[in-house]
Amino acid sequence: xxxxxxxxxxxxxxxxxxxxxxxxxxxxxxxxxxxxxxxxxxxxxxxxxxxxxxxxxxxxxxxxxxxxxxxxxxxxxxxxxxxxxxxxxxxxxxxxxxxxxxxxxxxxxxxxxxxxxxxxxxxxxxxxxxxxxxxxxxxxxxxxxxxxxxxxxxxxxxxxxxxxxxxxxxxxxxxxxxxxxxxxxxxxxxxxxxxxxxxxxxxxxxxxxxxxxxxxxxxxxxxxxxxxxxxxxxxxxxxxxxxxxxxxxxxxxxxxxxxxxxxxxxxxxxxxxxxxxxxxxxxxxxxxxxxxxxxxxxxxxxxxxxxxxxxxxxxxxxxxxxxxxxxxxxxxxxxxxxxxxxxxxxxxxxxxxxxxxxxxxxxxxxxxxxxxxxxxxxxxxxxxxxxxxxxxxxxxxxxxxxxxxxxxxxxxxxxxxxxxxxxxxxxxxxxxxxxxxxxxxxxxxxxxxxxxxxxxxxxxxxxxxxxxxxxxxxxxxxxxxxxxxxxxxxxxxxxxxxxxxxxxxxxxxxxxxxxxxxxxxxxxxxxxxxxxxxxxxxxxxxxxxxxxxxxxxxxxxxxxxxxxxxxxxxxxxxxxxxxxxxxxxxxxxxxxxxxxxxxxxxxxxxxxxxxxxxxxxxxxxxxxxxxxxxxxxxxxxxxxxxxxxxxxxxxxxxxxxxxxxxxxxxxxxxxxxxxxxxxxxxxxxxxxxxxxxxxxxxx
Amino acid sequence: xxxxxxxxxxxxxxxxxxxxxxxxxxxxxxxxxxxxxxxxxxxxxxxxxxxxxxxxxxxxxxxxxxxxxxxxxxxx
Numbered sequence: 001x002x003x004x005x006x007x008x009x010x011x012x013x014x015x016x017x018x019x020x021x022x023x024x025x026x027x028x029x030x031x032x033x034x035x036x037x038x039x040x041x042x043x044x045x046x047x048x049x050x051x052x053x054x055x056x057x058x059x060x061x062x063x064x065x066x067x068x069x070x071x072x073x074x075x076x077x078x079x080x081x082x083x084x085x086x087x088x089x090x091x092x093x094x095x096x097x098x099x100x101x102x103x104x105x106x107x108x109x110x111x112x113x114x115x116x117x118x119x120x121x122x123x124x125x126x127x128x129x130x131x132x133x134x135x136x137x138x139x140x141x142x143x144x145x146x147x148x149x150x151x152x153x154x155x156x157x158x159x160x161x162x163x164x165x166x167x168x169x170x171x172x173x174x175x176x177x178x179x180x181x182x183x184x185x186x187x188x189x190x191x192x193x194x195x196x197x198x199x200x201x202x203x204x205x206x207x208x209x210x211x212x213x214x215x216x217x218x219x220x221x222x223x224x225x226x227x228x229x230x231x232x233x234x235x236x237x238x239x240x241x242x243x244x245x246x247x248x249x250x251x252x253x254x255x256x257x258x259x260x261x262x263x264x265x266x267x268x269x270x271x272x273x274x275x276x277x278x279x280x281x282x283x284x285x286x287x288x289x290x291x292x293x294x295x296x297x298x299x300x301x302x303x304x305x306x307x308x309x310x311x312x313x314x315x316x317x318x319x320x321x322x323x324x325x326x327x328x329x330x331x332x333x334x335x336x337x338x339x340x341x342x343x344x345x346x347x348x349x350x351x352x353x354x355x356x357x358x359x360x361x362x363x364x365x366x367x368x369x370x371x372x373x374x375x376x377x378x379x380x381x382x383x384x385x386x387x388x389x390x391x392x393x394x395x396x397x398x399x400x401x402x403x404x405x406x407x408x409x410x411x412x413x414x415x416x417x418x419x420x421x422x423x424x425x426x427x428x429x430x431x432x433x434x435x436x437x438x439x440x441x442x443x444x445x446x447x448x449x450x451x452x453x454x455x456x457x458x459x460x461x462x463x464x465x466x467x468x469x470x471x472x473x474x475x476x477x478x479x480x481x482x483x484x485x486x487x488x489x490x491x492x493x494x495x496x497x498x499x500x501x502x503x504x505x506x507x508x509x510x511x512x513x514x515x516x517x518x519x520x521x522x523x524x525x526x527x528x529x530x531x532x533x534x535x536x537x538x539x540x541x542x543x544x545x546x547x548x549x550x551x552x553x554x555x556x557x558x559x560x561x562x563x564x565x566x567x568x569x570x571x572x573x574x575x576x577x578x579x580x581x582x583x584x585x586x587x588x589x590x591x592x593x594x595x596x597x598x599x600x601x602x603x604x605x606x607x608x609x610x611x612x613x614x615x616x617x618x619x620x621x622x623x624x625x626x627x628x629x630x631x632x633x634x635x636x637x638x639x640x641x642x643x644x645x646x647x648x649x650x651x652x653x654x655x656x657x658x659x660x661x662x663x664x665x666x667x668x669x670x671x672x673x674x675x676x677x678x679x680x681x682x683x684x685x686x687x688x689x690x691x692x693x694x695x696x697x698x699x
Numbered sequence: 700x701x702x703x704x705x706x707x708x709x710x711x712x713x714x715x716x717x718x719x720x721x722x723x724x725x726x727x728x729x730x731x732x733x734x735x736x737x738x739x740x741x742x743x744x745x746x747x748x749x750x751x752x753x754x755x756x757x758x759x760x761x762x763x764x765x766x767x768x769x770x771x772x773x774x775x
Binding site for chain 1 (some may be wrong): 720721723724725726727728729730731733734741742744745746747748749751755756757758759760761762765
């Protein structure tokens with residue numbers, strides 16, 4: 001039998017359970033990538049349908065209508081306008097929430113106007129009885145000129161029926177369900193005559209949107225049939241009203257809601273969660289639990305990973321043929337990979353909490369609670385979401401600013417988000433806190449190390465807010481403010497959705513950051529294992545000559561040689577060169593190297609020190625932490641990682657802009673190098689000054 | 700009684716009468732904020748702004764500056 005491949009697009013409003021349906025249809029069979037040139041996430045999954053049909057399922061970003069107001073929404077329009085796109089859907093599934101059917105149908109009527117075979121998927125059907133909703137499906141199917149699938153993606157109901165419906169896609173009607181061009185017949189008749197081969201609604205979208213569309217030159221269309229922007233806006237409003245009139249008429253017969261039966265759990269919960277006192281208490285309690293638990297819970301797997309990789313290194317060194325390649329494996333690659341793997345527990349925990357907050361609908365309440373406060377600093381309530389997800393990673397956080405309608409508020413959010421403590425800072429914090437803060441409890445329950453970490457998080461948020469305040473005073477950007485945020489019903493987060501989200505995000509982070517870290521650790525190993533001139537190549541002779549009177553043991557001599565080699569290697573020389581700049585902050589040249597390499601990505605810090613100490617040291621089975629703790633500064637005779645230098649390092653990492661990927665994403669989102677350059681210069685200079693002051697005061 | 704959404708009390712319902720099309724974003728219209736639809740003020744944020752509304756069955760929050768632009772007629 002022959003295989004048939006079809007494309008299915010999932011389209012729908014946010015919070016309609018679109019992603020749950022996507023997960024139901026595809027399981028773990030999905031790929032997450034980016035649309036070319038932009039950072040909008042592109043999710044494609046695969047699914048087997050009856051009759052040997054294979055389907056590529058595309059989960060499009062959630063959108064309220066085809067009138068795009070963000071890049072994410074633009075993606076939807078550009079795909080649906082371009083029949084030549086290789087992902088152009090053979091059938092569109094418009095996913096709706098039975099509780100919000102009226103609003104969700106607006107998008108449906110627009111999709112129908114594009115004359116694509118469309119199935120109306122009414123989700124959360126299991127809630128109908130609870131909400132007292134009943135539907136007249138034959139009436140709806142007839143009026144909306146479509147087939148309807150009643151499903152519950154949470155409970156997995158109706159999925160097989162939906163699959164059976166999809167395979168009949170060739171018989172689906174492509175007829176629009178209303179004639180929206182009635183809003184200005186003259187205008188649309190002109191358009192129709194001028195472009196007889198084009199779909200009228202498509203022309204209309206091209207005229208009113210910023211969408212790119214091959215074959216159709218927007219300027220040409222606009223020039224021949226100009227209307228002023230405000231006239232166009234008015235027409236769009238008329239169009240919306242027209243569509244709602246149609247929908248209201250259809251639902252008058254097609255849907256009955258028995259208000260007496262309906263229960264409203266969300267409203268009752270809202271009374272507590274958005275309460276003027278309890279709302280904030282609960283919000284900060286949740287944040288506190290998240291941060292305390294991340295440090296406490298993930299320390300166990302992290303210690304385990306740390307020890308395992310140390311053992312692996314010494315195993316490789318002992319059992320492989322001695323030589324350059326073995327050195328590369330045991331001193332470069334294994335510690336490098338260890339430096340990546342060690343973050344997995346903390347990143348997974350962070351993504352877990354964030355996705356639970358988003359899935360449950362609580363995040364919107366936080367937006368509601370915080371908007372007024374945030375506005376004082378030039379931010380929007382919606383900035384809270386990027387600032388909180390910034391604790392996982394600034395890159396998705398900056399992308400999450402797209403739903404902030406006001407450009408100034410959005411720009412400020414983008415600029416200050418890198419101050420929040422991202423997961424890449426965590427390993428740096430974790431190891432330095434472990435070295436310089438005693439592991440004791442105060443007041444019986446509060447762990448001093450956990451408390452320090454919490455303070456660093458607060459410092460990050462505080463700095464973000466403070467710089468927003470300054471930016472708000474400085475920046476002169478004009479733009480109308482408006483703010484609309486949907487408050488979805490509370491839902492128990494679905495295990496499957498949360499698990500897939502955590503898995504995908506962690507995987508993307510590890511492979512993305514992992515490549516950089518691995519490459520850098522290999523380069524570092526080379527730079528640390530080779531050096532210019534006689535000082536490096538004659539290390540042994542020089543050390544023997546120097547130490548001939550001090551009666552060193554054999555291992556002592558080996559260590560001295562290794563240390564001498566490292567100091568005179570390429571990387572040692574680099575570190576030595578910048579030492580005068582960083583020694584006022586309390587750092588030695590080894591930390592200097594780690595800081596240089598951190599400008600690619602912060603998390604490289606730990607891996608770099610791991611590599612450097614592996615190359616310089618003798619025993620591979622020691623953990624990185626023990627090696628760092630034992631390090632003595634030859635000039636001061638004190639430990640390298642003491643309280644003063646530790647605090648100085650913590651502050652430096654809290655403020656410095658050390659992430660090439662964040663700079664790249666800022667550039668993409670703001671369309672200029674001006675803003676990432678400002679971030680880099682301002683944040684790093686600020687970090688230097690603060691670290692300097694801290695060290696000089698504490699030493 | 701005609702007023703704006705801004706001056707509704709918690710729990711009060713009203714019918715949307717009219718608004719200045721330039722002051723209200725298209726997105727709000729698309730969410731169901733249209734003349735003739737019913738709006739109910741569900742919650743006021745602790746600091747007085749934004750407002751949490753039920754408009755035509757959609758639950759959403761808008762700021763006072765937008766709410767001031769929308770003229771309504773109180774029904775209960």
